[in-house]
Amino acid sequence: MMNHLIGILLIVFGAPLVGILGNVIADAWHLGVGRIVSIGGVLAVLGVAAWFIVSSS
16 A cells, blocks of 8 residues: 555655756756666656556565
């Protein structure tokens, strides 16, 4: 049950925060690095969240 909750929290809060971090990096430093962090980070967070949700069943 706890893994399910952690997965949902990662989807709701973690993925958007990583996307925002990528946009901040893109604006402040380098566009390509920011996009990589944004897209790759969001996919990684969603993958971990899915793993938590599936493993809780």
